[in-house]
Amino acid sequence: MTTTEALSTYREKISQLHALNHAMGALSYDGSTAAPVEAAEGRGKTLSYLSNCSYEIETSKELAEAADWLNAHKDELTPQDRREIEVFLRQKEYTASIPQEEYVAYTELLNTADAVWHQAKQDNDFPAFAPLVKEIFETNRRFARYYKPDQDPYDTQLGLFERGLTQEKTDAFFEALKARIVPLLKKVMAKPQVDDSFLRDKTFPVEIQRKFSDLLMELIRIDRNRCSIGETEHPFTTSFNKKDVRITTHYFDDNVISSMYSVIHEGGHALYELHSGDELEGTVLSGGVSTSIHESQSRFMENYVGRSRAFIELILPKMQALFPEQLAGITVEQMYRAVNKAEPSLIRTEADELTYALHILVRYEIEKEFFAGNITAEDLPRVWNEKYRAYLGVEVPDDRRGVLQDSHWSGGAVGYFPSYALGSAYGAQMLAKMRQTVDVEAAIRSGDLSPINDWLEDHVWRWGGLYDPVELLERAVGEAFDPKYFTDYLEEKFGAIYGC
Amino acid sequence: MTTTEALSTYREKISQLHALNHAMGALSYDGSTAAPVEAAEGRGKTLSYLSNCSYEIETSKELAEAADWLNAHKDELTPQDRREIEVFLRQKEYTASIPQEEYVAYTELLNTADAVWHQAKQDNDFPAFAPLVKEIFETNRRFARYYKPDQDPYDTQLGLFERGLTQEKTDAFFEALKARIVPLLKKVMAKPQVDDSFLRDKTFPVEIQRKFSDLLMELIRIDRNRCSIGETEHPFTTSFNKKDVRITTHYFDDNVISSMYSVIHEGGHALYELHSGDELEGTVLSGGVSTSIHESQSRFMENYVGRSRAFIELILPKMQALFPEQLAGITVEQMYRAVNKAEPSLIRTEADELTYALHILVRYEIEKEFFAGNITAEDLPRVWNEKYRAYLGVEVPDDRRGVLQDSHWSGGAVGYFPSYALGSAYGAQMLAKMRQTVDVEAAIRSGDLSPINDWLEDHVWRWGGLYDPVELLERAVGEAFDPKYFTDYLEEKFGAIYGC
Structure with a gap:
């Protein structure tokens, strides 16, 4: 074999x-x-069948020989090819550690689980979903043990989503958040609550909300020739290549804000995929490097852009043009406060920035305890409800608005949730760095977000998987990760809104 | 090898x-x-890539050996297995006659052509589409020659859609139609024209038309758990298995009739796929046997059910409930005449039953001439427009409403078009037979179409590909195919509407 032959086979x-x-x-x-x-x-x-084909190719002798050859001849490769082989071999090691039948059975399990979860959520029927979530959790734990027999399986699982992440690091991160969020939330709750009733007692026809989505996607500069929008139970983003990205949303005709922030959030994910470097296309390095960095981009758009006062100044007149009766007479101040109303609540995707991390904490602790063998699938609703009571002080009225609300577990994304909180914190640190060279508020207010998008493209999007997530973050912000940017941001923002 | 082993491999x-x-x-x-x-x-x-995998499996030595073994041991097989092997070997013979690279390149060509056609139709830009339609026609002609080197390639092509069909048979069929349709149309055109202006000067909001589609699908008894509806430039039906069928439509907010009859037409296709026999599922015999039989079912629902007076009696009050302002005061007689207005026109999918076959004739003659080498792709718009002038007496104002209107050629369906006219005629013969045991009008008027669906299921749908199309038709109607049922139907119906 020559290196050229090996590259061609690879x-x-x-x-x-x-x-x-x-x-x-x-x-x-x-x-x-x-x-x-x-x-x-x-x-x-x-x-x-397709996942069986995929397993066979990924673990084939032919591919392994080519990749091993390339790995042994690193010095003949470009830096990008070197990195690619490194990342591929790491992925392959995981796949190859799983027996073929189990790998294929898991694909089929997830397909069934998705359908069962949709129905169970609709019917508020956790027992119907219990055997599937049990099997999904157990399969993930078993796979983690196949892959790294000597490592705590939940650490392995976290590392699959964010290379290098462990429970120790995640615990420390959440402790740092709790130490400042919990007292801040207490102070906020002691103040008079923001009035968002003007958003709650109106009807916002879905066909006009669809037009609003188009407008939002245009504002954040999504190329619609490469990205379409669909409608699903749970909003998500998926990407097939950099010219084919899909976002979805869920319209509620009594709530215009829900889909608005879903579109901006998923739009942030989409931008990351759409602006992956051309030179990475078709390689294992194309697209987002990790779920945390991905969430840093989606939550950047959703919150640091979309929930800023400048964005409300920009969007409110456009919203009033689409919904003239529903939003007549509403001021920027009213709308800004309404979309930033902080309040312990039931639904993660609708949560404000201040309480959001607590929703994540609940899910993280549950996964941790399941992996440690302390709880079983049957315990999930009880533990969920207890933790919502403990961290958020709310009573969960039914599983539909409790443990059944998210699509992650039915989709096999066990270990994903911490990405949201980490992503929020990464994003806050990026925002602080960006502000050193970009007048973020002025850009938003002008309606031309390109200075913001350009910064994100230069520092995050274009690099795809060329660097591990921690390194990418450090290169972008010029220092180590520090959650204080996030907690500083929360204190400043919610202190101002609530006067505390 | 044993027969059991061969069956298992197969x-x-x-x-x-x-x-x-x-x-x-x-x-x-x-x-x-x-x-x-x-x-x-x-x-x-x-x-x-996927079509390459498919080619390799379909033409693999392993599958060929198993199928040949089974073919040589027919007496050990059930009648269904015997039939399956026969149909599979016939399909495989076609595929295997095409060189692998050409087979795969054709898949990619069709994908490109679909995108180019959409754009070309939108832009009224035939020259953009010309090189693709040329390559598609030429590829089909080449493939037909690979498959049956000694046979006229357009006969081969017709036979791919309807086993046993030839130009001789198709010519005779169209002659029989022309002999009675052309004079009838002349008489009709001499009479005062039906007034359908009340359908043309209104707006029918798309979101209400979507609800109307749901109602129509329910009326013709489509199981929505197994069939969804989408929106496309050109309506079509596709089926992945008998529990997963899709129909599409195209909504125009100034024309409620267009989507209405698209939904009923595609619904007829869907019913055929949805009611294929359970015992055929997963075999090459599942689903519709040929495009003509398929069109006989879609055009049965669209015309013999959907354009009947009984159906208008049933549907008009429901339409008036959905579109109260637009359809206020309209009578059954007005609506029945409006949806049956006979008039030479430009667009096939909107054509009335009387002129429809002439639209098909134009396309059939063009394909025939191309295959015979008498015209090239560049000639298509000119020849199209000449034939519309000759057969329908209309001037084609642009290619968008001319040669670019249909999706068939960009989709590779060269030789498909005669199926529509044959299907209409098959359907009329089935209607005549059905009337001997079913009170068709009473069933429609009652809103419970099950006697009609049951007859079609018993005589057509459930049999899938167990019989060749001509045999299936003869079994259903108890005699040989005769287009006079169709021309009799047209004379009776349009004679009554126009008083001639």
Whole structure:
């Protein structure tokens, strides 16, 4: 073998894996958006076949020989190719540690679980979902042990989403947040509450909300020739390549804010995928490097842009043009305060920035305890409700608004949740750094967000998976990660809104 | 090898082919419904990989050996298995006659052509589409020659859609139609024209038309857990298995009739796929047997049910409830005449039953002439416009409403069009037979279409590909195909409407 031959074999196999992933992704996207209910069964069979093909190629002798050759001849490779082989071998090591039948069965399990979760959420029927979430959690724990037999399986799991992340680091991170968020929230709650009733007693027709989504996507500079929007139970973003990204939202006709911030949030994810470097396209380095960095981009757009006073100044007149009766006479101050109303609540995706991390903490602790064997799937609703009472002081009235609310576990994303809180904190640190060279508020107010997008593209989006997440963050902000930027931001913002 | 082993190998390979077809179908459906414009490039690569996998499996030595073994041991097989092997071997013979690279390149070509056609139609830009339609026609002609070197390639092409069909038979069929339609149309045109202006000067909001589609699908008894509806430039039906069927429509807010009859037409296709026999599921015999039989079902629902006076009696009050202002004061007689207004026109999918076959004739003659080498792709607009002038007496104002109107050629369906006219005629013969045991009008008027659906299920839907199309038709109607049922129907119906 020569290095050229090895590269050629490697690239061919990667493009086959890419095609299979694309097909599986399209089937799943279709399953969430367009497929009839009973399509799940046939889709499961097809996904199982495709994932079997994918496993066989990823773990094939031919690909392993090519990748090992390249790894042994690193000095002949470009830095990008070197990095690519390193990242591929790491991914492959995980896949190859799992027995083939279990790998394929897991794909089919997730397909079934998605359908069952949708129905269970609709019916408020946790017992229907319990056996599936149990199997998903247990499978993830088993896979983590296959991969790193000598490591705590939940540490392994966290590391799959954010390389280098452990429970120790996550615990310390949440302790740092709690130490400042809990007293701040107490002070805020002692003040008179913001009035957002003008958003709650109106009807916002879905067909006009659809137009509003188009306007929002245009404002944050999403290329619609490369990104479409769909409608799903739970909003998400998926990407097949940098010219084919999808976001979804969920419209409620009694709540215009819910979809508005879903679109901006998912739009942040989409921008990251859409602006991955051209030179990375088709490689394992294309697209977002980790879920935390991904969430840093989505929550940057949603909160640091979308919930800023400047953005409300920009968007309110446009909203009033679309919803003239519903929003007549509303001022920027009223709207700014309404979209930043801080209040312990039930639903994560609707939570304000101040309480959001506590919703994540609940989920993180539950996963940790399950992986440690302290609780079982049957305990999930009880533990969920106890933790919501303890951290947020709210009573969960039903599982639909409790443990069944998110799609992550049914989708197999066990270990994902800390990404949201980490992402928020990464984003706050990026915002502080960005402010040194960009007049963020002026850009937003002008309606031309390109200085903001350009900074994010230069410091985050274009690099794809070229650097590990921690290194990428440090290169972007010029120092080590520090959650104080996030807690400083929260104190300043909510102190001003609530006068405390 | 034993017969059991051969059957097992055969079934495994067929299920793999089924999975690949499902994935390719889902990617194409997504491409027509949800994908952003620039997704076409990546989708092309993925489709090309999947079609390569499919080719390799379908033409593999392993599958060939198993199928040949089974074919040689027919006496050990059930009648269904025997039929399956026969149909599979016939399909495989076609695929295997095409060189692998050409087979894969054709998949990629169709993906590109679909995107180019959409854009060209929008821009009224035939020259942009010309090189693609040229390549598609030429590829089909080449493939037909690979498959049957000694046969006229357009006969081969027609036979791919309807086993046994030839130009001689199709010519005779169209002659029989022309002999009675042309004089009838002349008489009709001499009479005062039906007034449908009340349908033309109103706005029918798309969001209410969507509700109307749901109602129509319910009325014709489509199981929505197994069939969803999407929105595309050109309405179509696709089926991944009998629990996963999709129909699409195109809404125009100034024309409620267009989508109404698209939904009923595509609904007829969907019913055929949804009611294929359970015992055929997952085999090559599942679903519709040919495009003509398929069109007989779609046009049965659209015309013999949907354009009947009984159906208008049933549907008009429901339409008036959805569109109270737009349809205030309209009578059954007015609506019945309006949806049956006969008039030479430009757009096939909007054409009345009387002139419809002439639209098909134009397309059939063009394909025939191209295959015979008498015209080139560049000639298509000119020849199209000449034939519309000759057969329908209309001037085609632009290619958007001319040669670019249909999606068939960009989708590779060259030789498909005669199916529509044949299907209409098959359907009329089935209607005549059905009337012997079913009170069709009473069933429609009652709103419970099950006697009609039951007849179609018993005589057509459940049999899938168990019989060749001509045999299936003869079994259903108890005699040989005769287009006079269709022309009798037209004379009776339009004679009554126009008083001639």
